Amino acid sequence: MRSIFLTTILASIILVNSLGAAVNGPGTTAANYLKIGLGAKAVALGENFTAGSEDTSSIYWNTAGLSSIKNARVDFMQLNWLAGISAKTIFGAAPLTEKDTLGVYLMMLDTPQDTVTTFAPDGSNSYHKTDDKFKSAISVLNLAYSRVISTALNVGLGLKIISEDLAGEQAGGAALDAGIIYKDLLPSLTLGASLQNLGLKQLRQDEEYPTQLSLGASYALSVFRNRLNLLADVKIPNDNDLRFGVGAEYWLGNFFAGRAGYNTFSKFSLGLGVALSSLAADYAYVPMGDLGVTHRISLGYTFGLSKKSAPAVVKPEASETLDLSGESAAEIDF
Template sequence: MLSGAGNSPGLDFLKIGVGARPAGMGEAFCAAADDASAIYWNPSGLGRLADKEITFMYNKWFEDMNYSFLAYAHPLENNSGTVAGAYYSLNTGSIRQYDNNDVLTGSFENTSRMFVLSYAREIKAGFTAGVSLKSIQDKIYDRTANAGACDIGLLYRAGNADFGLSIQNIGTGIRYITESFPLPGNVRFGVSLKDFRTAGLNLSADANLAQQEEKEFSLGAEYAAYKGFSLRAGYYSGENNAGSGARFGLGYVFGDTSIDYAFVPYDALGDTYRISLTWKFRKKPVAPAVVQQPEPVREEKPEAPKPQLEKLLKKVKPTPAQLEEAEKLYNDGKIEYSKGNLEAAKALWEKALSLAPDHDKAQQALKRVKEQLKEK
């Protein structure tokens, strides 16, 4: 995973996944992307965010290498999409420098950075699309090289299943003095299945078609175990690539903050770990407007029309648009519930019921989450 034919060693950081949550799921996150780390895995996942979100990851890599990631996602008003930005940084630490006679002359560092801007939105019921623009800089000793690239992503939801596609690092090559190298292109396919009967299980699988490398696949599972705690496990496989094998992770949500940890072994190279912190800035739920029903007109004479009048005064049925929006809010609530965000799930289900009061599933889900919140 850390080297590829025809690619500059300095550009391998473009293949290092971000976020402790995806890492703990074996990096099977193309279709499961539903937080700010989607800016790496599948930018279209940003279009499903309901709240502003900041996430930071620290990755203790091999030897003295350190990798960090910071991202901010901002959903726009009126369901007009989500904009996001991210900063990546990889520092290799001190590298010894020798002359032609193998005499130590000093040391230098290899530093790689990337800035990303993204936009995503729902383009049709169930379909979400996203794009990321990248500015890449790689510095080796006293030489600096630059490149530009973009990612394109798609997500489709059908019931409890999500299907994802992400094409990464489409762009220019990078040139060091007289030698040029292509960017490590990659195409990801993914599927994610959520078992909402238990309202806590998420299964996912990815396949990667990396340019000039063997095909890779990954499997992942996430289970919201108990009161904000999540357990994760995954398996990553890529022939002749370091890092193949099982991976594990934990997560805990408290209020609007979540902390995630992942353990990723790399065979002879050593074990690595990743820690992520995420803060959400939730919108305060707005109480639904109460529609005043007209008071029945009292008619002393005749008595016969009274039953007809009662029929007219019965609650007006929701429009098809309201039913569709209520179903979307119900599904969004299930996603929040599966991640342990009980208050957010409760707010979404209450909003769904304000549009469609007879939505049976939302009624049952709201009753269940209220009982769980009382237990806290």
């Protein structure tokens, strides 16, 4: 299984490097809204979620993480982005069998209505505002499938169907996501790799999608009898330099989580999470310098939630605990 994991990563690196040879840098790819991180939990962790994916946002970050979902679940996310742009996303996932899980999300992104401006309508080499208005809308539908290959290895695939209406100009395209998660290297350690936005049908001729390979690690341990998750990612995009980041999540009991993250693009992020039986709520705050601040709120509901599915807490008499997917968490006593 280790050889499968390593071979997959090597092949993905070669693929991304070959795609990167066709672009020159930032702004040279199309559909850059595909880079907008989905799911408040993952974003609060600095978008370092390649190995930590275990909820419905796995459809975006690493499709292999869907295999950690043991009960049908739906989530809704509201994003307040920059320049008045907003997005709504609904996620859903359900296990079909003990080894097979299906997931879907629909993202709908809207821009504020603006005035049409023409250039030099009278030949004076100037700009002129008209009475016409325009508005752009984008939707991304992602259909995902994950399978448990063994107790150590999960794999997943996702198909993105993209639709654009940019000021009346319409276009459609499709892209592929793929992911793998490996859990048998060390106790409490999870490794992950995901390939995002591999173009199947381009929106327009000679335009490339922002393809990215992400490599991640997640380590679970116990601090003061509560669960601490540490995460790290390295991202290799086809239109920019290599990026890296780290994140941490600390649960107080089964109910409240504090999160923080960092990556070399958007820098620092913070967030909170609350879990009450079948209901969950998450929030992410991401300052982006002079550009402003972005906010994400996610609400989720899990059907038929069992006690085993709740966030883990280390009991005083135990030296190990189990998380959603059955991984053990190392314990450190203070």
